[in-house]
Amino acid sequence: MTDSMLSGSFAPVLPEIFLLAAACVLLIADLFVKSERRTASYVLAQLILLGCALLTALVSTYSLRRPVYAFGGLFVGDQMANLLKLMAYLATAMALAYSREYLLDRKLLKGEFLALLLFALLGIMVLVSANSFITLYLGLELLSLCLYALVALNRDSAASTEAAMKYFVLGALASGLLLYGMSMIYGATGTLTISEVAQHVAKLSGNAAQRPFLVFGLVFLMAGIAFKLGLVPFHMWIPDVYQGAPTAVTLVIGSAPKLAAFAMAMRLLVNGLLELAVDWQQMLVILAVLSMALGNLAAIAQVNLKRMLAYSTIAHMGFMLLGLLSGVVGGNWRNAADAYAAAMYYTIVYVLMALGAFGVLLLLSRAGFECETLEDMKGLNRRSPWYAFVMLVLMFSLAGIPPTAGFYAKLAVLSAAVSAGQVWLAVLAVILALVGAFYYLRVVKLMYFDEPADTTPIAGSGEMRLVLSANGLALLVLGIVPQPLMALCFAAIKAL
Amino acid sequence: MNLPLLSLAIWVPILAGLLVLATGGDARAPLQRWLALAGALAGFLVTIPLYTRFDAHSSAMQFVELTPWIAQFNVNYHLGVDGISVLFVLLNSFVTVLVVIAGWSVIESRVAQYYASFLILSGLMNGVFAALDALLFYVFFEATLIPMFIIIGVWGGPNRVYAALKFFLYTLLGSLLMLVAFLYLYNKSGGSFAIMDWWKLPLPLGVQILLFFGFLLGFAVKVPMWPVHTWLPDAHVEAPTGGSVVLAAIMLKLGAYGFVRFSLPILPDASRALSGFMIALSLIAVVYIGLVAIVQNDMKKLIAYSSISHMGLVTLGFFIFNAYGVEGSLVQMISHGLVSAALFLCVGVMYDRLHSRQIADYGGVANVMPKFAALMMLFAMANSGLPATSGFVGEFLVVLGSMKTSFWIAFAAASTLIWGAAYNLWLYKRVIFGAVANEHVAAMADLNPRELVVLGLLAAAVLFLGVYPLPFTEVMHASVNELLRHVALPKL
Numbered sequence: 001m002t003d004s005m006l007s008g009s010f011a012p013v014l015p016e017i018f019l020l021a022a023a024c025v026l027l028i029a030d031l032f033v034k035s036e037r038r039t040a041s042y043v044l045a046q047l048i049l050l051g052c053a054l055l056t057a058l059v060s061t062y063s064l065r066r067p068v069y070a071f072g073g074l075f076v077g078d079q080m081a082n083l084l085k086l087m088a089y090l091a092t093a094m095a096l097a098y099s100r101e102y103l104l105d106r107k108l109l110k111g112e113f114l115a116l117l118l119f120a121l122l123g124i125m126v127l128v129s130a131n132s133f134i135t136l137y138l139g140l141e142l143l144s145l146c147l148y149a150l151v152a153l154n155r156d157s158a159a160s161t162e163a164a165m166k167y168f169v170l171g172a173l174a175s176g177l178l179l180y181g182m183s184m185i186y187g188a189t190g191t192l193t194i195s196e197v198a199q200h201v202a203k204l205s206g207n208a209a210q211r212p213f214l215v216f217g218l219v220f221l222m223a224g225i226a227f228k229l230g231l232v233p234f235h236m237w238i239p240d241v242y243q244g245a246p247t248a249v250t251l252v253i254g255s256a257p258k259l260a261a262f263a264m265a266m267r268l269l270v271n272g273l274l275e276l277a278v279d280w281q282q283m284l285v286i287l288a289v290l291s292m293a294l295g296n297l298a299a300i301a302q303v304n305l306k307r308m309l310a311y312s313t314i315a316h317m318g319f320m321l322l323g324l325l326s327g328v329v330g331g332n333w334r335n336a337a338d339a340y341a342a343a344m345y346y347t348i349v350y351v352l353m354a355l356g357a358f359g360v361l362l363l364l365s366r367a368g369f370e371c372e373t374l375e376d377m378k379g380l381n382r383r384s385p386w387y388a389f390v391m392l393v394l395m396f397s398l399a400g401i402p403p404t405a406g407f408y409a410k411l412a413v414l415s416a417a418v419s420a421g422q423v424w425l426a427v428l429a430v431i432l433a434l435v436g437a438f439y440y441l442r443v444v445k446l447m448y449f450d451e452p453a454d455t456t457p458i459a460g461s462g463e464m465r466l467v468l469s470a471n472g473l474a475l476l477v478l479g480i481v482p483q484p485l486m487a488l489c490f491a492a493i494k495a496l
Numbered sequence: 497m498n499l500p501l502l503s504l505a506i507w508v509p510i511l512a513g514l515l516v517l518a519t520g521g522d523a524r525a526p527l528q529r530w531l532a533l534a535g536a537l538a539g540f541l542v543t544i545p546l547y548t549r550f551d552a553h554s555s556a557m558q559f560v561e562l563t564p565w566i567a568q569f570n571v572n573y574h575l576g577v578d579g580i581s582v583l584f585v586l587l588n589s590f591v592t593v594l595v596v597i598a599g600w601s602v603i604e605s606r607v608a609q610y611y612a613s614f615l616i617l618s619g620l621m622n623g624v625f626a627a628l629d630a631l632l633f634y635v636f637f638e639a640t641l642i643p644m645f646i647i648i649g650v651w652g653g654p655n656r657v658y659a660a661l662k663f664f665l666y667t668l669l670g671s672l673l674m675l676v677a678f679l680y681l682y683n684k685s686g687g688s689f690a691i692m693d694w695w696k697l698p699l700p701l702g703v704q705i706l707l708f709f710g711f712l713l714g715f716a717v718k719v720p721m722w723p724v725h726t727w728l729p730d731a732h733v734e735a736p737t738g739g740s741v742v743l744a745a746i747m748l749k750l751g752a753y754g755f756v757r758f759s760l761p762i763l764p765d766a767s768r769a770l771s772g773f774m775i776a777l778s779l780i781a782v783v784y785i786g787l788v789a790i791v792q793n794d795m796k797k798l799i800a801y802s803s804i805s806h807m808g809l810v811t812l813g814f815f816i817f818n819a820y821g822v823e824g825s826l827v828q829m830i831s832h833g834l835v836s837a838a839l840f841l842c843v844g845v846m847y848d849r850l851h852s853r854q855i856a857d858y859g860g861v862a863n864v865m866p867k868f869a870a871l872m873m874l875f876a877m878a879n880s881g882l883p884a885t886s887g888f889v890g891e892f893l894v895v896l897g898s899m900k901t902s903f904w905i906a907f908a909a910a911s912t913l914i915w916g917a918a919y920n921l922w923l924y925k926r927v928i929f930g931a932v933a934n935e936h937v938a939a940m941a942d943l944n945p946r947e948l949v950v951l952g953l954l955a956a957a958v959l960f961l962g963v964y965p966l967p968f969t970e971v972m973h974a975s976v977n978e979l980l981r982h983v984a985l986p987k988l
Contacts, residue, residue, distance in 0.1 A: 338568075341568075381606075381609075385521075385609070392642075396642060401638055401639070401641065401642060401668075402634070402635040402638045402639050403635055403639050407635070407638070408566070411569070411631075411675070411679075412568075412569075414675070414676065414679055415569065415679050415682065415683070418676065418679040418680055418682075418683050419679075419683045423676065423680060426676050426679065427673065427676055430672035430673060430675065430676055431669075431672070433672065434665065434668055434669050434672055437664070437665065437668055438661070438665060441645070441661060441664055441665075442661075444645070445649060445657055445660070445661065448646060448649060448650055449649040449650060449656065449657050449660070482566055483565065483566050483567060483568070486566065486568050487567065487568065490568050
């Protein structure tokens with residue numbers, strides 16, 4: 001352990017400390033907010049996010065070249081953590097903007113929602129910066145517990161309560177599996193700090209007596225990661241939770257937590273167990289193929305849009321794995337940074353797409369009406385050509401058709417897979433992506449080719465319309481100029 | 497003055513399309529039509545210097561533009577045209593003008609979106625012909641699917657949804673596999689997407705053959721070659737007239753162009769090894785699809801099958817590896833672009849008056865529409881390859897070229913003149929000649945000035961190319977010879 005790791009610098013933890021304090025302030029301040037619209041709390045929450053972003057930007061200047069550690073190596077501030085945190089703030093801010101009217105219409109816009117959202121974000125931040133199994137688990141549980149509560153936010157709805165129970169029970173099981181895996185690795189290496197685990201594993205992995213322990217632990221870690229990412233066969237909760245939760249909460253679950261799950265995979269597998277890449281890459285191949293196949297095929301059969309997007313998430317996370325599993329080829333990690341950067345780019349772009357897609361659902365919902373079936377998209381082009389166009393961009397981006405950001409995400413991970421020699425996996429992936437294109441196209445078909453069944457004008461607050469338009473345009477602009485975001489991801493991974 | 501002409505050819509129509517889109521709803525339809533026409537004309541005007549300033553003696557890429565685009569993957573915004581691609585840029589921009597005029601009074605709903613789709617599509621297709629970076633090519637190639645999907649699905653016939661989805665998914669399947677082939681080459685070439693770098697890349701035969709099939713699916717679906725052609729008749733029948741015109745005149749050429757730009761020079765050994773296979777597929781298209789065309793009852797379907805048959809001749813020309821064949825194929829592509837556009841417009845003219853595409857509903861049109869009948873006669877003749885029309889030049893050259901390879905290939909290829917004459921003349925006889933079939937036909941008015949301009953321009957082009965093809969072929973010579981040099985060079 002180096003000196004810098006031991007020195008008790010609080011600098012990298014500043015955003016987390018600020019958010020914790022600010023979220024508590026918000027919780028108390030909200031008690032004095034009388035208005036139904038909670039404008040004061042809402043603005044405060046957005047300001048808190050802005051503050052976090054500024055602090056993270058400040059902190060990132062310290063950790064530009066190499067990782068900075070805090071709390072005796074429990075916590076790490078590196079470029080990947082900073083970039084993912086910034087994206088998580090952005091996703092949370094957008095989720096707030098999208099969900100405000102929806103929650104207001106359903107009398108769910110309470111201080112608890114804002115506070116839980118911010119605490120979930122705190123969980124994401126801790127997880128993203130974890131350099132120890134303990135920190136990682138802490139962040140994960142903070143995130144998960146907030147999400148369980150958010151799913152049950154509408155406590156009078158049987159579907160929401162059922163979804164929350166399901167999510168909680170399965171989530172607890174997954175946490176148990178993850179902890180068990182961690183304990184196995186701890187038993188073999190004698191340390192909980194991820195960077196030290198990596199050093200021990202490097203020594204132990206050649207040892208025939210110790211290796212089975214490590215691989216055994218790895219299997220359980222993998223189950224925990226797969227649950228959080230929602231990979232087949234650990235995906236059961238996703239469709240039910242996505243459908244059962246209020247759409248605003250589905251939006252929250254489907255966006256920033258994906259970044260956290262990706263970071264968790266990176267911290268455990270790449271930072272900790274890179275020496276075991278031969279083993280975990282094989283597991284990821286199976287998870288990827290199953291997820292892409294089941295996700296894309298099952299999505300076709302869905303009538304409920306939220307459920308369709310849930311299966312689409314499963315497929316997308318499977319696709320993202322193509323990057324993660326292509327890092328190490330025959331003990332050589334020359335291309336590893338490119339492959340992991342591709343996976344990271346994919347995750348970030350996916351989060352932007354998921355935000356937009358659920359944002360459109362929230363825009364079309366109003367008091368007493370949930371926009372959640374395919375039928376509800378009918379004739380959107382007649383009702384509002386602009387938002388139909390935004391949804392068109394989102395759907396083509398999800399399908400991976402250029403010139404949208406989704407194409408470059410697919411391109412990056414496919415390129416990683418091909419350079420790792422996984423050409424047949426890439427061929428399989430594109431064929432399954434073709435299957436996926438069908439159900440995205442069906443949404444476009446409903447919007448453009450059919451006549452509207454419902455001609456109510458589209459409501460939605462000004463800020464929501466603005467953010468949603470920017471979201472759609474961003475995916476198109478990132479499709480024409482993909483370079484900047486890609487450069488950020490590549491730089492972040494190279495600095496690991 | 498050194499304008500980035502190719503960028504203008506791509507972006508002028510796209511920006512014009514966005515401008516039309518920004519004008520709003522159908523209340524402003526007249527403005528939108530004039531704007532679209534202005535955009536299309538501007539798009540055509542900027543391509544004219546591409547021809548006048550083109551150096552026909554050079555086989556190098558001209559009007560080259562090169563700007564880094566995505567550094568992580570070494571992708572460049574790399575444009576350029578040679579004698580093979582320059583004519584397609586012109587043809588595309590020319591046809592776009594005609595399509596805008598042809599839709600003038602026919603499209604009443606969502607006018608802005610209609611014109612915007614065509615203008616954006618036109619810019620994207622110019623991008624496909626001009627791209628010298630494989631990823632840029634792919635982006636344009638795929639992006640063309642989106643406007644066409646919308647065109648077929650929104651303004652198409654009764655079964656438009658099925659046709660639009662079939663069109664999209666068929667072509668996407670092909671192009672996704674092509675993408676994997678691109679990524680493989682990118683990886684093999686040490687991280688370059690430049691098409692010309694790939695021309696020099698040595699590849700073992702087994703790999704070449706796998707890549708060839710990857711490309712083949714992408715391009716063959718687009719051409720379309722037998723047996724992956726079944727989307728085309730559906731798409732044509734359901735698409736609005738403008739959609740059919742662009743589909744037949746330009747979009748099919750994207751696939752054939754892909755063979756010339758990618759398959760032949762990058763995979764010469766596989767191309768030679770599989771030439772028998774490709775020739776067989778091409779001849780099946782020429783003969784079998786030609787026969788299928790004869791028995792169609794729907795005029796658009798008949799022309800769609802005739803397109804597939806003619807494109808069979810094009811792919812045949814590429815895979816006999818001599819200058820007559822390749823140049824003949826390229827001339828045939830230009831000619832077919834003009835003739836099929838004209839024939840679909842002719843069907844559109846009749847459809848606008850009678851709202852039927854069934855041959856049986858017509859008869860004796862010559863009695864009520866003499867000007868139209870005369871023009872359609874010319875196009876039907878050109879489609880059957882009559883000398884002094886553009887159709888003859890290409891077909892003759894391809895047959896001549898295949899004679900050098902084998903008498904029987906030439907024999908089968910030449911049979912296209914018989915099938916072509918059979919379905920074109922029989923169609924013409926049933927629709928145009930004879931007594932006036934019913935009172936609906938009797939009520940048909942002859943061409944209005946707008947239609948006359950569109951068909952007249954096409955007729956002039958068809959005759960000019962048929963009588964004096966030199967201005968077109970001389971542009972190609974150097975590039976075709978260079979291409980054949982690449983094909984002859986083994987690179988195992």
